[in-house]
């Protein structure tokens with residue numbers, strides 16, 4: 001490659017590498033003719049143009065002109081242009097200038113990279129510092145919330161005053177609460193005394209009600225007895241001054257007596273032969289044609305062999321069943337209650353717990 005070609009390449013290279021570019025800054029108007037595409041240039045013209053470009057770039061990079069790479073005076077360059085060694089020296093100078101320019105550009109790039117790195121590091125360090133400051137602020141807030149004793153004397157005094165104020169306010173609230181409780185207790189005492197009085201009144205009324213119920217119950221029993229007596233005389237059979245009523249219910253001796261008494265009567269207690277005959281006839285007619293034993297109101301439960309009526313009177317007339325093989329009473333202490341047979345009206349001693357029909361008198 002000849003010197004002319006190198007010069008053209010350097011020309012375009014320097015145009016591209018120039019800071020800000022030649023295109024960025026409009027060319028200063030000169031008296032030199034403008035070059036156009038297709039114009040033929042001599043070696044001197046090309047050298048002159050390259051020298052001007054390099055000189056402009058060097059002045060921009062080093063305005064003091066102290067750089068060792070400063071371009072020589074154009075007149076000196078023109079004077080030396082006729083020298084045969086001047087072409088080789090100028091070529092070497094251009095290469096040195098190009099290398100210096102490359103190094104300068106590389107240094108600027110390194111500086112820019114360092115500046116960017118420093119900015120990145122500063123940004124990172126700022127973010128870290130911000131995070132650390134935020135954490136410290138949070139810790140300070142938490143410590144201020146949990147802090148019991150301030151670090152400074154004024155802070156300690158204010159905190160103590162606040163604590164005392166809080167304690168006094170709580171004590172005042174407790175005192176007011178106790179006062180309210182006392183008032184409520186007083187009201188409860190008044191209500192309790194009222195309730196006690198009301199309970200006493202209720203108890204007295206309940207006693208009165210119980211007395212009334214007792215009297216009503218007694219009256220009911222009396223009425224039931226009167227009703228039983230009326231029913232016995234209406235449904236049963238009247239014999240002299242009393243009435244007999246037969247019941248077809250199987251009951252023990254004691255239950256039969258209670259049922260007769262609740263209706264105002266007792267088990268039948270005939271006292272003489274006339275009454276025995278009338279009672280035997282009534283039972284015979286009630287159960288005919290069958291023969292059933294029927295309880296009457298005579299027993300020797302109090303003393304063996306001493307037969308008494310249910311009213312406590314001693315029996316003076318007996319009508320025991322008599323047979324050559326069987327003679328009544330024969331039960332001893334095991335059979336203490338008396339029943340009569342419906343077919344002949346004879347007496348038999350039986351176990352008092354045995355359940356059989358019974359006849360009442362009213």
Ligand SMILES: [Ca+2]
Nearest residue numbers: 332333335336
């Ligand atoms: Ca007996």
